[in-house]
Amino acid sequence: MSSDKKKPSHFIPPLNFSPVISTDVSLYRSGYPMPINYPFIRDQLNLKTVIYIGDKKDTPAEYLDFLKDEKIKFYHIPMESCRDIGIKESMNDMLKLVLNFENYPILMHSNKGKHRVGVAVGIIRKFLQGWSTAGVYQEYGIFSGGLKDEADLEFITMFESQLEVNKSKVPGFAQINFEKKV
Template sequence: MVGKQKVNKYIPPLNFSPVISTEVSLYRSGYPMPINYSFIMDQLHLKTIVYVGDKNKISEEYLNFLKEQMIQFVYIPMESCRDDGINKEIDKVLEMIVNVDNYPMLIHSNKGKHRVGIIVGIVRKILQGWSIASIYQEYGLFSGGLKDEADLEFITMFISHLEVYKDKMPKFVRM
């Protein structure tokens, strides 16, 4: 062996997947761990991370990583679709999504299943015009087949009061 080559191991966060990968990049995942930081830094080149979750204690290590990488971090507390005021919280996430200035963007929850599944389902329904059957199928893929009926009903019944500014709207939005 002539010399050792450094091998970068890029390990995406739990339940990582692109949501939109056209002129902008929107990703979904579970809570990033230190082992995921090189993937986030070197592969995604994120401008914004939105955390929808119930952990009100975010690790110093994670916050330092975000600061070092100059990634805008937005924490939107969310327990479940049964929370009072959740529509306002989801509209806050949607406001971030319909502004091209926030891309590339990652939206994560703790495991990348239910809370992120609701957000992605609403994006698919309201912003992209997907059928409910397709939304349910995608939700099921990321929740490991454990479809939360309350989450699916919430996606189906959700109505947004979102204001969209045409000059900031990504092209994937069909409004």
């Protein structure tokens, strides 16, 4: 290889990375990003917001520094499991962020990109996109490696919210009936 040619870049996405929405806005899901994933995040996603849904209380300084350097807003939505007492409020906090197009592109991640982010994506699919429960369950099963947590699926099925949103900031993919609150 001659010295004037650039070496090919290798981008490694985070564990369980996948687009959730890629229409008028971009929403992605994954496991917890590691330093090896930072070039992919920086050069491929052009993120404005990261939403971490999980139980880690101490975010690594290296990760926070990367997000700060890239001018990416970081939100931690605490969640140990869908059995948590405050889970409904946590999912409402997540929906407030997702229902504001000014936050896009967004990466939403949990520790491994399976159960916690699976619950959040299931709620988005069901309530904002009108997916059937069967479709939500199928996608959850794919990302959880077939290990379906019945409590997670029941939570998605039973989830309701009286969230108030600014209609002028709702992204186009969200099929919300504004006669009712989300």
